[in-house]
Amino acid sequence: MASQAGAVSLNQKQKFMDVYTVLKSELVKDTLFEWTDDSRQWVERMLDYNVPGGKLNRGLAVIDSYNLLQEGRDLTEDELFLASVLGWCVEWFQAYFLVHDDIMDNSTTRRGQPCWYKLPKVGMIAVNDGVILRNHIPRILKKYFRDKPYYVNLLDVFNEIEFLTASGQMIDLVTTLQGEKDLSKYTLDLYRRIVLFKTSYYSFYLPVACALLMAGEKLEDHDLVKDALIKMGEYFQIQDDYLDCYGAPETIGKIGTDIEDFKCSWMVVKAVEKCNEGQRKILYENYGMENHASVAKVKALYNDLDLKGVFEEYESSVYKKLTATIEAHSSPAVQAVLKSFLSKIYKREK
Template identity: 45%
Template sequence: MGDSTAVRTMSDAQLFEAQFDELVTELTKRDYQDPVLADALGRLREVLIYNTPGGKRNRGLSVIGSLRELLPPSQLTQDTVQRALVVGWCIELLQAFFLVADDIMDGSVTRRGNPCWYKKREIGLDAINDSFLLEGAIYRLLRRHCRDQPYYVHLLELFNEVAFQTELGQALDLMTSPPGNIDLSRFTMERYKAIVKYKTSFYSFYLPVAAAMYMAGISCEQEHSNAKHILFEMGEFFQIQDDYLDCYGDPAVTGKIGTDIQDNKCSWLVVTAMGIMNAEQKAKLEEFYGRNDDASVEKVKELYQALQMPEVYQRYEEESYLRLQKLIADHAKNLPHSIFLNFAKKIYNRKK
């Protein structure tokens, strides 16, 4: 990563950014590949550059951020920091893999302010294979950078397990909200929380902290279980916040146009609203929810407004933060509280 003096003066975010081009080159270089693969490697380069950077990078940066809380500075050698940055990019690749596929399944139009990858004219459903390329890149990087480390198998198992949990969550989400098959009786808070736990919390919250814990030599199951308790609360709040922003966020800030209402999504807003609606409002909701026209979406938003959903959400956010502080006090006995508090600062009160 260049001159070591320059490296020492760069922030983690700058180090992380600088690492990306090197990883793209490493994944697409020709010298150890069959020359016939040049076109496919060119495609991989395009896929990586279009889909991996551009997000908030909270997940990826949380690996090095957490490792700095877990290890004394004397153990944070340049090699250790670099490996943490690579593992962070592996999480960003996992996220890109999920998002490319997810956008196809949801029929989404924009992602991070740009057209979804599959929406680009020459791409279409070839994007399915492109998502597999992003997943495959994770394991090439882990092998190349971490194979000789004592935590290598832990990381492999962690990424495999988290990917599977996320895919189970996605299956549950798709089965709960099939397009064109509107049945609001499926929308329960219990099911919503299960979808969030498996689809979001494992990979967005537990994965980066667990990876840092393994890299710091913490492999005790109890410690990982304690971390999960705290991180799942954060993951649940993060998704609820995402659902809220889908309806009430500014697309110019969030980078995407919300489609949960017309996509018949089992979102926190609809599940919570159903719990406080009268029979007449429920009938209206059933008439208009999941319909792909602006007038129907507007009717649902009017119902939310009548139920004062923004105020209900603000109360939920405050309660969630208090719950989180209690979980940290109860479960983070042997782990630095700062790991979790740093995460919390990034997500509470976010606008995108």
């Protein structure tokens, strides 16, 4: 998530991958544990399968944000390495949540390949693998940041955001308990809580929080930054929900299934909010049904309610508000960080 001004080059991306190789090598030789050949091979394979396979946007955003906070000064090799280490901690964090999330959702694929737990001989060992992924983070932080004045703050921010993310996941899961499909629960307030805690904190705020701490800043001095990034996270998820319905599969890389899956999507929340009694009956009878006819009826209802127009109005409004918030910040460097995030997601099509 980088603007052109602070973009991470291909060379830097390769250097980022090189740091992953270093960290993996250290973790599978961690002297705190008595390794066997089988256990070392298992962890190495598990890491390669789950950690570096995505777009790496969150991890690279740490480097980009730290770079922008330096206001054009070239980073030293040591700074670039440490920012990369923090970026990989964010990617490890993401991998930990995804491994467990796929199990809870009974998902079959992730990043174009079978979910880790779906692989032969893995199964529920993946639960423990997720715990190992999470516990790698403090091992990495201890090795590289123990002597830094912000070390405890790094530990705190990962711990607190883990709590918030897990709590958001809990709200999402208990809202859609098996056999308890109740659209009346799907309110904008509930939706915002799920998105705020399940996605916004770790996807948008955590990378920048890491960069701010490394730059010597106090997080409590940057509430405006946190609020803006969390709002961007909400906007990002609403875009995802919109694209699940209206995005071209060849562009977004998947066929949307939020309707069939009875997801607490922004689209259905707005539909419940806007529809009349007759439309509400159609929605209640067809949402969450896994057949083409029901999906078509729900999409037709979305069109009748002009949810495309509702989304476009929301997108325009939130962009103006975020831009005003960013430009009100006293630091040009912080403005640059926030603008880099916003420019990357505004009017995205995938």
